[in-house]
Amino acid sequence: MVREVTLKGMTWSDPRGYDPVVAAAAEFFRMHPGVRITWDKRSLQGFESTPIDELAATYDLMVIDHPHVGAVVLDGCLLPIDLHADAESLLRLEGETVGKSFASYRLDGHQWALPIDAATQVQAIRPDLQPAPVQRWDQVMEAARDGAVLWPLRPPHVLMGFYTLSANLGDPCAVTKGPLISRKTGFAVLQALQAMAELVDPACRTMDPIAALNALAYSPRHRIIPLTYLYAPYALEGYRPNRIAFHDIPAIGIGGPIGSALGGTGIAISARTTEPALCTRFAIWLASAEVQRGLYSANNGQPGNARAWGDPAVNAAVGxxxxxxxxxxxxxxxRPRHKGYMAFQEEGSQIVLDAITGRTSHATALDALDQRFIESFPE
Known part of the structure; x- marks a missing residue:
């Protein structure tokens, strides 16, 4: 007799977040008759801000991002993946990760999620208007003076730009308690960001990456977004009226395209689920190279597995x-991942936005960033 089980999952509403997990649930049901996984979805803004403990009270499976992990550890709302996963499977997935994606969900000796989607801030261009990517930040400024640049400034993405430029200059922001950034680098970054903010359309202040990429895809004159999170489906032919191409970030420092603020998502399991072993089996399967370069990528997914990232066919589909x-x-x-960080991310974003749009001085902003960052750590 087939055991009937229904698991509830929560993801985010963009096709990149929703379509691949729905397709995966259908395939998992085919492989495991009787096991149904239903998926709800929330907005990108909700995804970035909703506390995980609220979701864990209702859902068995959740797609999360790594800055929430510190709160997860102290709140005890997620099940450590390693409690029911075999060590070999976890070691294999760690070896197949893109960059720090796997490590971003590991804290306090446990793995709290598995990467299923890798993303960081990259450069987006319209190849019909901008045949080649720019390499340096001064080239971005030149394009901005021509009115050709879009830039998502809606919090928290304005803070992500601050992080990226700081690290690219070779002086990354802090991840432990103390001042957020050195004074010299902080001034340099705010000056660079304000110079750009004064040249782009004020509408950028309300744009997240999805809004900016949609605007770029439809625009007759904009041709570059210098810093935006990768959304590979926009590189698919026919996804929007004009295809978008993605490239390494333009450098403001001397080390090349380094220091971009990591994003991406992972699959996590509620500590309250009544099916921990089954949820773990699904999570490992979803993060596997087979699924990631197969049905996940084929259904608007942006994989987190390096074998998918290196697959010629997966790459060909997205330029x-x-x-x-x-x-x-x-x-x-x-990024920092301590409990209290998410509140700082919200406050810090507004501080940076006020500084680069002339509402407050750069010195005042840097003082506020340091103070809020230090206060964000638990006593």
């Missing part, structure tokens, strides 16, 4: 978006 941004991803910077 080599993975190959062309691989260096940026491998050299990405890992």
């Amino acid at each position: 080599n978006a993975y190959a062309n941004t691989r260096l940026t991803h491998e050299a990405a910077w890992l």
Whole structure:
């Protein structure tokens, strides 16, 4: 007799977040008759801000991002993947990760999620208007003076740009308690960001990466987004009226495309689930190279597995978006993950936005960033 089980999952509403897990649930049901996984979805803004403990009270499986992990550890709302996963499977997935994706979900000796989607800030261009990517930040400024640049400034993405430029200059922001950034680098980054903010359309202040990429895809004159999270489906033919190509970030420092603020998502399991072993089996399967370069990529998914990223067929479908941004991803910077960080991310984003749009001085902003960052750590 087939055992009937229904698991509830929560993901985010973009096709990149929703379509591949729905397709995976259907295939898992075919492989395991009686095991149904239903998926709900929330907005990108909700995905970035909703506390995990709220979701864990309702769902068995959750797609999360890594800055929540510190709160997860102290709140005890997620099941450590390693409690029911075999060590060999975890070691294999760690070896197949893109950059720090696997490590971003490991804290306090446990693995709290498995990477299923790798992303960091990259460069997006319209290849019909901009045949080749730019290499340096001064080239971005030149294009901005021509009115050709879009840039998602809606929090938290304005703070992600601050992080990326800081790390690219070779002086990354702190991840432990103390001042967030050195004064010299902080001033340099705010000056660079303000110079750009004064040249782009004020509408950028309300744009997240999805809105900016949609605007780029439809625009007759914009041709570059210098820093935006990779959304590989926009590189598919026919996904939007004009295809977008993705490349390594333009450098403001001397080390090349390093230090981009890591994003991406992982599959996590609620500590309250009544099916921990089954959820773990699904999570490992979903993160596997076989699924990631197969049905996951074929259903608007953006894989987190390096074997998918290196697959010629997977790359061909998205204009080599993975190959062309691989260096940026491998050299990405890992954000703080302590409990209290998410509140700082919200406050810090507004502080940076106020500084680069002339509402407050750069000195005042840097003082506030340091103070809020230090206060964000538990006593």
